[in-house]
Amino acid sequence: MKSLNASTAHKTIRPERIVQFGEGNFLRAFVDWIIQKMNQKTDFNGNVVIVQPLPEGRVPVLNEQDGLYHVHLQGIEQGNIVDTMEMIDSVSRGINPYQNPEQYFLLAEQPEIRFIISNTTEAGIAFDPSCLLNDRPASSYPGKLTQFLYHRYLYFKGDLSKGCFIMPCELIFENGKHLKETILKYIEHWQLEDGFKTWFETCCPVYSTLVDRIVPGYPKKTADILKDRVQYDDNMLVEAECFHLWVIEAPKTLAEHFPADKAGLHVLFVPSEQPYHERKVTLLNGPHTVLSPIAFLSGIDIVRDACQHPIIGQYIHKVMFEELMSTLNLPADELESFAKSVWERFINPFVDHQVTSIMLNAFPKYKTRDLPGLKRYLHRKGTLPKGLVLGLAAIITYYQGGKRKDGTPIQPNDNSDILDFVQSLWKTESIDEIAQRVLAATFIWHEDLNEIPNLTNLLRTYLKSIQDNGMLLTVQSYINHE
Secondary structure (H helix, E strand, C coil), X not given: CEECCCCCCCXXXXXEEEEEECCCHHHHHCHHHXXXXXXHHCCCCCEEEEXXXXXXXXXXXXXXXXXXXXXXXXXXXXXXXXXXXXXXXXXXXXXXXXXXXXXXXXXXXXCCCCEXXXXXXXXXXXXXXXXXXXXXXXXXXXXXXXXXXXXXXXXXXXXXHHCCEEEECCCCCCHHHHHHHHHHHHHHHCCXXXXXXXXXXXXXXXXXXXXXXXXXXXXXXXXXXXXXXXXXXXXXXXXXXXXXXXXXXXXXXXXXXXXXXXXXXXXXXXXXXXXXXXXXXXXXXXXXXXXXXXXXXXXXXXXXXXXXXXXXHXXXXXXXXXXXXXXXXXXXXXXXXXXXXXXXXXXXXCCCCEHHXXXXXXXXHHHHHCHHHHHHHHHHHCCCCHHHHHHHHHHHHHXXXXXXXXXXXXXXXXXXXXXXXXXXXXXXXXXXXXXXXXXXXXHHHCCCHHHCCCHHHHHHHHHHHHHHHCHHHHHHHHHHXX
């Protein structure tokens, strides 16, 4: 079996036109796959330079393969089975700005750069006042991006044609608006000149987007079989479902520069992404976020297996169809149809979606994906959605760490402040204190959730039940009670 790199496989050399913050599975199986299709089917002719947003990451492995990797798509599309393997060559290279800041800032000097894309998780678009203009690089993603744009502004002397189209893919509503506001905060915080601020606001539109594709990531169980299928030792292989949707809140004229729709892709340029966002985040990501810790702590590792489990499956169905669906304002038949399609994607027989892959930054995810639905449900029904509260209790329990009954390590992965905070609370061995203080953590929620009627008591009840009875019996009790 051959190593995968430019000496063993064909790699097309194209102008580097896109800077992408994030080397994770999702961006490579979604955005870079889309750019691959644009290169194949339109005159776009552009490649991606990936910037690693954290000090540790997979850019070294990506560079060993000269940016080449395969995307394995599986699923059912219009009644037909899809099972494809495609080599992606739309990525030129990767840069770790912590090790090579010079490379990072030289990238800003390349005249062909036109697009900036990112997915740094929900926690990534945040203002960190400790970031300095002279940091190499700033630790936050918006700080890095502000540095990049300012360097570009200075290098090209404010040339109006050297701005960038910025399309964040972080899964928060109005991600473009939030990113733009955060960049403006850095401009003010660093006291950058008015000319740069004007150039940024005039020449660098920041578009809100919604992305949708389930990407389980590296297929550990079948990797050897898939490598044998392509005859390459591909260590960046990524698996995904065939469904994809990218909604970009932008003028249709953007398609002239980014012709994804002309490549036959499900990329929409729309006046507002709000209805698409609320539907998708509530009925796909919302269930994902709460089913994952509940499934894992019940000994279930795959989303499909969780949905087909006699107890956990009932829980997921109730959260989707009875709790979260009732918080949306779209027509009931439309919501029912979309929820059923999501369920079919959850039980895709071809994709082993590891629940642990969904657990990264679970607290920020719960805040954006499930907390709004919890509040709307309470407002409309006068009672709390118990399944969503149970999901929060499961996240808090998961963050305790340790091992589950079968010996599998429990390895939460989140902001270190959140991890240290929750794990220190578990050392108190007081369920009352854990419930109250987690809900009071304004650095997580930006509000005190103890003020939501009865939430503290219900969360305490579920936390205690999980400790005393285990996860499965607690979920069974929820189902029986409902």
